[in-house]
Amino acid sequence: MxxxxxxxxxxxxxxxxxxxxxxxxxxxxxxxxxxxxxxxxxxxxxxxxxxxxxxxxxxxxxxxxxxxxxxxxxxxxxxIDIYRKKASGLRQLESDVSLKYDTDFFNEEDGHWNENHRPQVFGLEDYDVLGKKELRGILKLCLQKLPSLWLSVFTMKHMDDEASAAICTELNITDANFWVIMHRTKINLRSCLQKNWL
Amino acid sequence: MPAKKLALINLIKMSELKKIAYNCKKATYLIEKKLIGEITIREKLELKLHLAGCSICRTFERQSLIINQMVKVLFKDGQKHNLKLDNQFKTKLQQRLENELKK
The missing domain is CATH 1.10.1740 (Rna Polymerase Sigma Factor; Chain: A)
Structure with a gap:
């Protein structure tokens, strides 16, 4: 043998x-x-x-x-199996949470930035921040605060450069959901960085 | 008559464009599509129009791009440093595999 x-x-x-x-x-x-x-x-x-x-x-x-x-x-x-399990268990809970995020960041009537979350120029827009260890530390904490489905989608896209369609299939989400998650994740991360860096 | 009709059509188009021109929520959504490289030509135009008049979203776009790059650096860092399994775990694992191989 x-x-x-x-x-x-x-x-x-x-x-x-x-x-x-x-x-x-x-x-x-x-x-x-x-x-x-x-x-x-x-x-x-x-x-x-x-x-x-x-x-x-x-x-x-x-x-x-x-x-x-x-x-x-x-x-x-x-x-991916673990991501999927987490995603199915938490989906309902997260859809409730995400509704709140939306109205938090933008005005409901006109889609303008809310006062509290309006992006400010604080150094994050310069390429040299890439070398800043402290900022990466904050980013890590901000990532940990994300709902797990969002983090899974975000990780698959940005760490592994997976095709968006493949992510949708693997995590059983629609194309529209995928973009909403990508959008909300970024809005959250950016806001979290601004809040903790300034 | 046709002139009136045309004006009406233009009015509708204008109002559609206005929606995006003043909507930061939609614009930031499109920015994410653009950064991932999956934006349509129409969406690209809409976004351009918005960004021309909105410095806040222009800031957002630059920051969003930097965040993507920072995330990549962060993940690579994690892959490189301090990520060794302890020897005790490895020894046990080796034992387990050898037992399985004998079966």
Whole structure:
């Protein structure tokens, strides 16, 4: 059985060596998970589950992509599963919350900026703020305050550059919802940065 | 008669344009579409019209772009630093995989 596996592996572009997985990929996969799901225990579980489900399908590993790409794809699907679960549970609650956000930021009658949330020039518009660590720290806190569905959508778009249509399918949201979420997320983040930086 | 009709059509068009010209909520929505690269030609024109007369939304657009870039930097940072699993966890995990391999 073992030699059989090795022989087929030799004809493939990339080989697969489960004995080395932990040493070679565990840290990388953990980093991948934790930047997308801010929860250490959950990230550890996901790394373990990724290896275990990879083992189950190891004979289907076709060697067309590298082991690390293959393992990352498995992990990514598990992360999307979690996003999806969160999204379905919280949808109702969030739709209530988001109504309030809208009237908070813009006047209901004319769509003008509300006094409190009107963007001010405070340094965020200059490229050199990209190097400012403190501001990134604030951004991180502002991201954590977002409703989880919004954060999932935002992360998939901006971290992984996923196609908008794919995000809609994976999280089971409509195209219109997708744009509303992207819009509200940005309005919130910007406002949160302004409030905490000034 | 046709002149009147034309004037009426123009009036309708004007009122539609006015809606966007003075609506920051719609404009910022379009800014997000533009930054992601999924804005239609018509929407682009509407947005241009709004931004020409609204410095607040012009500020928003610049800040929104910077936020997108900051988010990318933040994610890359997270990927690079301090993200090592502890050895105890790794040893256990290795053990678990080896047990599975033996099955």
């Amino acid at each position: 073992e030699t059989d596996k090795n022989r087929t592996a030799a004809t493939k572009l990339y080989s697969c060596n489960p004995q080395q997985w932990v040493a070679q990929y565990a840290d990388y996969l953990y980093g991948y998970a934790i930047t997308r799901i801010d929860d250490e225990d959950l990230a550890k579980d996901l790394v373990q589950e990724t290896f275990l489900s990879a083992l189950e399908k190891v004979d289907r590993f076709e060697g067309r992509s590298s082991e690390s790409t293959w393992l990352t794809a498995i992990l990514k699907n598990k992360i």
